[in-house]
Amino acid sequence: MNNAQQWDERYRSSEQLFSGRPNGVLVAEVSGLAPGQALDVGSGEGADALWLAGQGWRVTAVDVSRVALERAAANAGELADRVSWTHVDLAAGTMPAGSFDLVSAHYFPFARAAGESALRALLDTVAPGGTLLVVSHDLADLPPGGHAGFDPGDYYQPRDLAALLGDDWTVEADETRPRVDPAPEGTAHAHDVVLRARRDLSPA
Numbered sequence: 001m002n003n004a005q006q007w008d009e010r011y012r013s014s015e016q017l018f019s020g021r022p023n024g025v026l027v028a029e030v031s032g033l034a035p036g037q038a039l040d041v042g043s044g045e046g047a048d049a050l051w052l053a054g055q056g057w058r059v060t061a062v063d064v065s066r067v068a069l070e071r072a073a074a075n076a077g078e079l080a081d082r083v084s085w086t087h088v089d090l091a092a093g094t095m096p097a098g099s100f101d102l103v104s105a106h107y108f109p110f111a112r113a114a115g116e117s118a119l120r121a122l123l124d125t126v127a128p129g130g131t132l133l134v135v136s137h138d139l140a141d142l143p144p145g146g147h148a149g150f151d152p153g154d155y156y157q158p159r160d161l162a163a164l165l166g167d168d169w170t171v172e173a174d175e176t177r178p179r180v181d182p183a184p185e186g187t188a189h190a191h192d193v194v195l196r197a198r199r200d201l202s203p204a
Helices: 002-011 023-028 045-053 067-072 076-083 116-124 158-164
Strands: 037-041 058-063 083-087 099-108 125-135 168-178 191-199
Touching: 023 045, 023 076, 023 099, 023 125, 023 191, 037 045, 045 058, 045 083, 045 099, 067 083, 076 083, 083 099, 083 191, 099 116, 125 158, 158 168, 158 191
Parallel strands: 037 058, 037 099, 058 083, 099 125
Antiparallel strands: 125 191, 168 191
16 A cells, blocks of 8 residues: 555545644744745645635645545635645655745655655745745654654654755754644644744845
8 A cells, every 4th residue: 555545544534634723833933924825745634725825825735645635625615716736745746946935844754765855856846035844743752662653763854854954045943842732632742843944035
């Protein structure tokens, strides 16, 4: 079973897999930005994408699960024309470079197996003057021995993306914070790792 099939099965297992609320870090970090073009990475059931659309953004929402995208589109209502629901595996394909004023990825599993080139391709999608926002669970909150079948070493963390940022980036936040939202049921996720960076405008 490939990655897309696994996620489709996970979404089919429940009428609603997630809370339906936008991630608190997204709301806190993006509320002050001027709306433009946004890329929502791993959009799931669409809560973040629809919140962004409601704030005036035009959103490309990408996910590997067609089930999640269909569910999100069905709930878009009057915001439907502001969101493009796009089925793509970021490990296998790339989005257009320099196209987005905001690239947002919350708790997205950046697999090391995809290679560093996939991370660089994602960074390249941020337009000059645009913002990158990556949020992950703090691995220090994992119980001893972690979760069965999950090896944190198999995935890139925000610090790995930060290490790839060149001189044309300004890191505005690279820190661990207490979670804004309650921990997902059955987990001990009490902290988030937050990377926010701005791509500098090209020199005139």
